[in-house]
Amino acid sequence: MSAVIDTHDQDHHHGPAKGYITRWLFTTNHKDIGSMYLIFSFAMFLLGGTMAMVIRAELFQPGLQIVEPEFFNQMTTMHGLIMVFGAVMPAFVGLANWMLPLMIGAPDMALPRMNNWSFWLLPCAFLILVSTLFMEGGAPNFGWTFYAPLSTTYGPPSTTFFIFAVHIMGVSSIMGAINVIATILNMRAPGMTLMKMPLFVWTWLITAFLLIAVMPVLAGVVTMMLMDINFGTSFFDAAGGGDPVLFQHVFWFFGHPEVYIMILPAFGAVSHIIPAFSRKPLFGYASMVYAVGAIALLSFVVWAHHMFTVGMPIAGQLFFMYATMLIAVPTGVKVFNWVATMFRGSLSFETPMLFAVAFVILFTIGGFSGLMLAIAPADFQYHDTYFVVAHFHYVLVPGAIFGIFASAYFWLPKWTGHMYDETLGKTHFWLSFIGMNLAFFPMHFLGLAGMPRRIPDYALQFADFNMVSSVGAFMFGATQILFLWIVVKCVRGGKKAEANPWDGAEGLEWTIPSPAPYHTFSTPPVVK
Amino acid sequence: MHVHAKRASVFMGACLASNQALGDWTLNMAPGVTGSSNEIFDLHMTILWICVVIGIAVFAVMFWSIFAHRKSKGYKPAHFHENTVVEVLWTIIPFVILVVMAIPATATLVDMYDSSESDIDIKVTGYQWKWKYDYLNEEFGYFSNMKTSQDEIYNRIQKNEHYLLDVDNPMVIPVGKKVRFLLTANDVIHSWWVPAFGVKKDAIPGFINETWTRVDEPGIYRGQCTELCGRNHAYMPVVVKAVPEEEYNEWVAEQQASAERERELTEKDWSLEELMERGEQAYQTACAACHQADGSGMPPAFPALKGSQMVLEDVQAHLDVVVNGVPGSAMQAFGDQLSEVDLAAVITYERNAWGNDTGEVVTPKQVFDYKNEE
Ligand code: HEM
Ligand SMILES: [Cu+2]
Ligand SMILES: [Cu+2]
Numbered sequence: 001m002s003a004v005i006d007t008h009d010q011d012h013h014h015g016p017a018k019g020y021i022t023r024w025l026f027t028t029n030h031k032d033i034g035s036m037y038l039i040f041s042f043a044m045f046l047l048g049g050t051m052a053m054v055i056r057a058e059l060f061q062p063g064l065q066i067v068e069p070e071f072f073n074q075m076t077t078m079h080g081l082i083m084v085f086g087a088v089m090p091a092f093v094g095l096a097n098w099m100l101p102l103m104i105g106a107p108d109m110a111l112p113r114m115n116n117w118s119f120w121l122l123p124c125a126f127l128i129l130v131s132t133l134f135m136e137g138g139a140p141n142f143g144w145t146f147y148a149p150l151s152t153t154y155g156p157p158s159t160t161f162f163i164f165a166v167h168i169m170g171v172s173s174i175m176g177a178i179n180v181i182a183t184i185l186n187m188r189a190p191g192m193t194l195m196k197m198p199l200f201v202w203t204w205l206i207t208a209f210l211l212i213a214v215m216p217v218l219a220g221v222v223t224m225m226l227m228d229i230n231f232g233t234s235f236f237d238a239a240g241g242g243d244p245v246l247f248q249h250v251f252w253f254f255g256h257p258e259v260y261i262m263i264l265p266a267f268g269a270v271s272h273i274i275p276a277f278s279r280k281p282l283f284g285y286a287s288m289v290y291a292v293g294a295i296a297l298l299s300f301v302v303w304a305h306h307m308f309t310v311g312m313p314i315a316g317q318l319f320f321m322y323a324t325m326l327i328a329v330p331t332g333v334k335v336f337n338w339v340a341t342m343f344r345g346s347l348s349f350e351t352p353m354l355f356a357v358a359f360v361i362l363f364t365i366g367g368f369s370g371l372m373l374a375i376a377p378a379d380f381q382y383h384d385t386y387f388v389v390a391h392f393h394y395v396l397v398p399g400a401i402f403g404i405f406a407s408a409y410f411w412l413p414k415w416t417g418h419m420y421d422e423t424l425g426k427t428h429f430w431l432s433f434i435g436m437n438l439a440f441f442p443m444h445f446l447g448l449a450g451m452p453r454r455i456p457d458y459a460l461q462f463a464d465f466n467m468v469s470s471v472g473a474f475m476f477g478a479t480q481i482l483f484l485w486i487v488v489k490c491v492r493g494g495k496k497a498e499a500n501p502w503d504g505a506e507g508l509e510w511t512i513p514s515p516a517p518y519h520t521f522s523t524p525p526v527v528k
Numbered sequence: 529m530h531v532h533a534k535r536a537s538v539f540m541g542a543c544l545a546s547n548q549a550l551g552d553w554t555l556n557m558a559p560g561v562t563g564s565s566n567e568i569f570d571l572h573m574t575i576l577w578i579c580v581v582i583g584i585a586v587f588a589v590m591f592w593s594i595f596a597h598r599k600s601k602g603y604k605p606a607h608f609h610e611n612t613v614v615e616v617l618w619t620i621i622p623f624v625i626l627v628v629m630a631i632p633a634t635a636t637l638v639d640m641y642d643s644s645e646s647d648i649d650i651k652v653t654g655y656q657w658k659w660k661y662d663y664l665n666e667e668f669g670y671f672s673n674m675k676t677s678q679d680e681i682y683n684r685i686q687k688n689e690h691y692l693l694d695v696d697n698p699m700v701i702p703v704g705k706k707v708r709f710l711l712t713a714n715d716v717i718h719s720w721w722v723p724a725f726g727v728k729k730d731a732i733p734g735f736i737n738e739t740w741t742r743v744d745e746p747g748i749y750r751g752q753c754t755e756l757c758g759r760n761h762a763y764m765p766v767v768v769k770a771v772p773e774e775e776y777n778e779w780v781a782e783q784q785a786s787a788e789r790e791r792e793l794t795e796k797d798w799s800l801e802e803l804m805e806r807g808e809q810a811y812q813t814a815c816a817a818c819h820q821a822d823g824s825g826m827p828p829a830f831p832a833l834k835g836s837q838m839v840l841e842d843v844q845a846h847l848d849v850v851v852n853g854v855p856g857s858a859m860q861a862f863g864d865q866l867s868e869v870d871l872a873a874v875i876t877y878e879r880n881a882w883g884n885d886t887g888e889v890v891t892p893k894q895v896f897d898y899k900n901e902e
Contacts, residue, residue, distance in 0.1 A: 062691060063683040069759045143756045149733065150716040150758060238734020244717060245732060279599065281609040309719060310730045311737035314641045318634060325626045329619060336618045339586055342593040346605040357594070361587065368579035375629070377564075377636040378572045380728045381557060384719060384754040449554040450723045452754045455762035457681060459692045461552050 015518050028112035030097045033119050037094030044086030049477050051079040056473040058456050059466050072456035073141035080144025085169050086126055088400045092265040093176045095407050096204050102509035103198045105189030105525040110182035118175035125168035132158035148236035148247040152228045163222045170215045177211035180204055191527035198507050202289050203268030206296045210257045218254040245310050252303035260299045266403025270356045273410050274338050277353035278345030279504035284337040291330035298327045308379045317376050324374035335364050351425030355406035358433055366394030387447025393440045412490050413497030417515030420490040431479040438472025561745040565726030567636045643740040646708030654718030654731035657760035661699045666780050668787040672697045674763050693750040698767035702776035703743050711737040719755035743770040793869045794892040807877025810870040823882040834882040847898050868892040
């Protein structure tokens with residue numbers, strides 16, 4: 001791809017508005033909003049991470065040492081909710097805001113005012129969510145999956161605030177998704193046909209459709225809870241003719257696509273980074289696009305693999321088992337393509353590449369344990385044990401989080417105009433890599449040995465590996481402060497970055513100067 | 529076949545465990561002691577090996593590139609970016625592997641779902657936070673509570689070998705018989721899991737789930753609740769004792785006899801003294817934790833019963849609170865947790881102890897009638 005850009009036009013625009021509040025509160029600039037999303041997401045990552053540290057500190061040894069079970073349950077619940085809705089999803093929206101317009105040669109997002117609103121709703125939602133920790137009866141304590149009736153009849157009084165917060169997050173996500181779709185479908189530079197779109201754009205387009213499809217379902221299920229709690233309905237209460245299992249069906253109809261929402265954009269970003277540092281084009285572009293499409297479609301018909309023990313009829317069990325196993329095929333295609341891209345390339349291992357390669361390896365391990373979980377009879381043994389905790393952290397931490405780190409290091413020069421400190425970046429990577437594996441690999445063993453999840457205290461035979469896991473977790477947690485330092489340092493100064501600091505990187509975003517001017521592509525480039 | 533291997537490893541394990549009090553480094557699932565659990569174990573090992581082999585193949589290629597195809601070594605990149613044959617192959621081969629995997633998985637599942645023709649039916653009910661086992665054909669049932677003490681949990685004394693995995697009344701089943709479990713719950717969703725049986729099923733309020741097992745080896749098998757069910761989710765273990773058939777029959781006879789004794793006790797005429805004596809015991813085990821041994825409670829959380837208006841005057845209200853509990857408070861419904869005799873005794877005790885001297889007797893018959901007219 002090559003582009004012709006017209007830079008003199010930029011002089012006619014204003015820079016950012018003067019005054020702190022006007023600049024950030026009222027901004028409609030996709031770069032400002034992208035930065036705000038990223039900063040917010042990192043703050044939430046630290047908050048959710050702190051809660052994980054509390055969890056791991058309590059689990060360091062058997063017995064109750066530092067927190068009571070009530071509070072422990074609040075910690076697991078808030079950790080899960082904050083990581084999923086506060087850290088991972090906003091980070092991807094932040095990357096989308098920054099990069100989509102630059103990648104497709106658009107001057108901004110299609111709906112800039114809505115963009116502002118969808119961001120500012122998020123801090124409101126999380127203020128409400130986090131405030132529940134200080135309410136009477138404590139924060140939500142029923143797990144991030146909030147199964148009824150534990151979350152309805154037996155939930156704490158703060159549940160209604162939790163529901164309100166989820167609604168606001170949902171509105172924000174849907175607006176973000178609409179914006180992404182409108183931007184991608186309408187604002188591509190002339191000549192950029194669908195099958196010429198960069199993969200990050202493709203994966204985000206598909207993610208946005210997933211969001212629009214399932215966030216209303218989440219809104220529906222929390223509304224049904226709200227009715228059950230406050231208005232006397234019995235959707236999930238058997239005593240009134242309802243069905244607690246209905247809750248799980250509706251929740252996971254949202255929940256499974258949700259896990260792909262948290263990984264597809266990372267697939268996209270990694271599909272830019274690996275070719276760049278392999279100095280070789282992405283292998284199988286078209287099959288990558290089809291694979292993402294297939295994964296997205298299949299993600300709608302596998303939800304009940306989270307419910308193999310609820311007592312579904314055998315036909316249901318079999319259907320969901322087969323459908324889930326099938327997802328391994330397109331996922332495998334993606335992994336094979338990344339490896340084939342590296343194969344016979346000319347590889348170098350700057351920090352983004354390190355994170356991207358770790359992404360491929362560790363995500364694949366998470367995919368393997370996912371395949372094991374898909375085998376329904378075996379899932380009877382794995383379900384709701386630490387094996388599951390290991391599985392989803394292998395797809396979320398090295399998947400989503402490493403994907404985000406890789407993207408951040410890859411695009412930081414473009415955002416700040418400076419190179420980050422490579423030595424510190426590599427240190428961040430290796431400490432994260434070792435800490436993460438130390439924390440989560442032993443969880444496989446714990447699960448197979450029979451340790452249930454969501455418990456503050458455990459039988460003695462689980463003591464050794466829990467201690468190892470906690471040590472790894474503390475190491476991983478502490479390392480993330482380093483990332484904050486690296487970013488601050490890079491914003492403040494450092495070696496000047498060229499328009500394209502990576503010799504192998506391609507795409508429109510690298511044709512504009514670094515740092516990216518406040519307004520870019522006011523005249524669309526032409527893609528040949 | 530794994531059962532035998534297991535027997536040997538249990539023996540070895542027992543020898544090792546004696547000199548190693550804390551923890552062990554178990555890496556893998558254990559094969560268990562039933563047909564289903566062995567089949568599951570085989571599936572688990574098969575899929576694990578498939579993953580390992582594919583993983584090694586993929587990562588081998590990757591690490592080859594990482595070591596050999598480096599820019600720092602001056603390696604010049606190739607330029608290929610697609611190859612239809614390869615791409616079709618690595619779509620089809622995994623698909624075939626999955627189909628091969630799905631066949632034994634389906635067979636195992638079909639097997640596990642066949643809970644017909646059982647020899648014994650046990651209803652398992654999850655409560656916050658204990659299990660109740662009702663032997664449906666033999667007409668008796670009882671609660672199973674965790675036995676681990678608060679002192680162990682709060683690290684005030686040395687933890688027992690079966691820390692958190694010990695109960696007062698384990699479920700007892702005979703070896704070699706097909707036992708069917710009918711699972712439900714009283715409040716929230718729980719999940720009943722015995723890893724050695726390969727049985728895990730949710731206990732859902734208002735619904736009944738079915739599953740079954742046939743245990744080959746006598747022994748004590750331990751598991752836990754695996755569905756988050758509130759504060760004490762970590763503290764509702766499952767313990768099943770599998771015994772030879774004769775022993776099981778004796779145990780059943782004993783249980784039935786004591787259930788019969790309970791029934792007779794209900795019929796019997798009780799004097800105030802007898803009820804007071806029994807009531808004191810029941811009170812200490814079931815109520816004193818909150819209302820305190822001297823009836824003074826811990827206001828405002830737990831009201832005093834000594835001098836309480838309700839306890840001194842309104843019998844019906846007193847019965848109602850104890851039998852049905854107070855919804856939305858810590859006061860549980862004791863109606864199906866204590867026998868009629870114990871309920872009557874406890875209520876009588878409360879009405880006459882600590883200077884509450886009403887002189888009133890509440891008989892087991894009265895409690896029985898009260899429960900039945902509801
Ligand atoms: C900082 C590193 C992290 C550590 C040490 C950590 C640790 C843990 C632990 C120990 C649990 C299990 C709690 C329990 O079952 O009792 C847990 C649950 C969970 N974690 Fe993490 N985690 C980390 C990062 C993440 C990230 C990045 C995400 C998401 C993107 C995430 C998502 C979740 C979710 C969804 C749950 C389930 C919560 C529930 O059971 O309701 N975690 N985490
Ligand atoms: Cu799923
Ligand atoms: Cu539980």
